[in-house]
Amino acid sequence: MKHHEVLEKLNIQAHANTQQQSEEYVTEALITFDKVRTLIYDLLVTEAWKNKIFPVVHAAGATKKNSLKVYFMLYHEATIVNLFEIVLFNKDACVACGDAVLDLIDYCSRKLTLLNAWCVIWRQRITNLQAYLLNLDEGQHLSQNKAELDFSIAINTLSLFRYLTDYITDLSLSAMTRILNNNDMICSAVYLIERAPWLKRTSTKEFARFDDGAWKEIPRDELPRLGKVWLVLYNLLIEPECREKYEYTAQRQSVILRLQPYLNETLVDQLPILKDLERHLVELSLMKPPENVDVMKRGLLVEQIPEMYNEITNGVNWKQLAEDHKRTLLGGTDQSIRDTAKSLAAMYDLDEFDSMLEDxxxxxxxxxxxxxxxxxxxxxxxxxxxxxxxxxxxxxxxxxxxxxxxx
Structure with a gap:
């Protein structure tokens, strides 16, 4: 919890520096002291805990006694992603990821998959969230909060992915190959444009868009798809080096051409650079890709593979680890729970950051x-x-x- 508190304060300070257009010394310090890789490692550890440990301790009812602490353990992932939204805007920070950028790319790919598979039922529940939460017990409330956090984190991860594609030619060749061919994140982005999980209908049959961590009603004329995803597609489809490395097939071509109906006049007016993308899609429609890619003709390529997530998850006795976490959560006293609640409340009691908060x-x-x-x-x-x-x-x-x- 102390580690989370320190990281949250760094996150708040980084956002304050950006908002005030002052020197971004948090970002500079993370680059100078080689802590960007450490943040990636912390992010992957938190993700592994959420996927491997949380479901076991939650099913056993161990989270009910100390749900506040568990929530902030879940929230830790959101804090790191939020900090990365500021840090990775700097090209030097993306380059400072080194080999760990492959793990970060795989992390972004998993979040894109989550958004593409996001269930419409959850979007309907969020529409009536206040009434819905009144009928939940503490365990169900925590599950609801986790689902909302997962969605918010996945949306924010799109910013990280966009920054990586902005500087894709400054990253290693293995990073480009992993984005384009191993994970085929171009097609994943196309599916996102079609599904638009950041849009929903409200109870008044109007539209709402997920923006800055909350659903906000918008007029119908503001419905064009999220700009971050379009910028990702622009970077990957227009960059000459990416076009050379991307392995076009008939199936990939048909998926990419599904973008054409969405490139309407309103969207191009908002993002003029998409005119180049529109032209590229016309050229792509005239191209005849090979039916089968001959792997033997590619030549020899020594490719790096992500190592961090494998190091974290391999050889771990998850069952025993979950038992240890259950004992820790169930063994907390009422006094320790109150102390945790007060320390977390004090963490956000920072008057100098009031200007950053909404009403x-x-x-x-x-x-x-x-x-x-x-x-x-x-x-x-x-x-x-x-x-x-x-x-x-x-x-x-x-x-x-x-x-x-x-x-």
Whole structure:
């Protein structure tokens, strides 16, 4: 938890520097002291914990007693990805990844797959989230939070992927090969354009777009697909070196040409560089790709492979590790849980970063709030009516945060 607290403060500081257009010394320090690879390792460890350990301890009910701590263990992945959104904007940071960039590329590929497979049911649940959460117990609430985090992380990962493609010619040849041919992330991006998981219909039959970590209603004339994905496709399909290395087949050609209906006049006006992509698709439609790629004619290529994730997961007794985590979570005392809650609350009690936050929303109705709970100072309401209605569900958390340390 101390490690998470330090990393979260670095993340907040990095965003503050960017917003204020001041010197980005967090990014510079991570590059200078060769900590970009360390962040990638931390990201992969957290992902492995979420995939291998969390399902076991959650199914056993061990997360119910200390759900707040477990949530921040899940949230740690979001913190690292959010920090990478600032750090990898710098070309030197992408280059500083070294061989670990292959693991980062595979991580991005897994997140693209998650978005392409994202279930419509979850999008409908999020539409009525406030009413839905009232009927959940603590374990179900944690599962819901994990699903929302997974979606938000996957969307934010698109920024990381876009930065990697921006500087793809500065990365190793193995990185380019892994993006283009091993993972075929061009076709994955095309599927994303078609599915558009960042768009949904609201309860009022209008449209909402997932932006800055929240669903926001938008007018119908703002519906064009997410710009990050279009920039990724532009970088990979227009860059001459990528066009030379990409192994076109009839199947890949047919998938890429499915982009043509989406390149409408409105989208090209918003992103003028897509005119080049539009021209390329016309040229591609006239090209006849080979039916079968002869592997023997490619020549000899000594290719690097990702090593970090294999080092993390190979030879681990996940069953025993899950048992250790269950004992740790179940062995926490009420006092330790309260101390954890207070330390996490203090982590975000930073007045100098108030300008970075959006206007608070009422915990009951979701409208802009003007006042908050006078006891815990953590919950916001638009007025006394909503505060009274929400008191029954808010009281346990309020009592926990305001209870004296010796009780």
């Amino acid at each position: 608070p929303k009422c915990a009951k109705c979701g409208h802009v709030a003007m006042q908050r709970c006078s006891r815990c100072k953590n919950e916001w309401y638009c007025g006394r009516v909503c505060q009274v209605k929400a008191w029954k569900s808010h009281k346990p958390a309020c009592d926990l945060l305001t209870r004296p340390a010796d009780q």
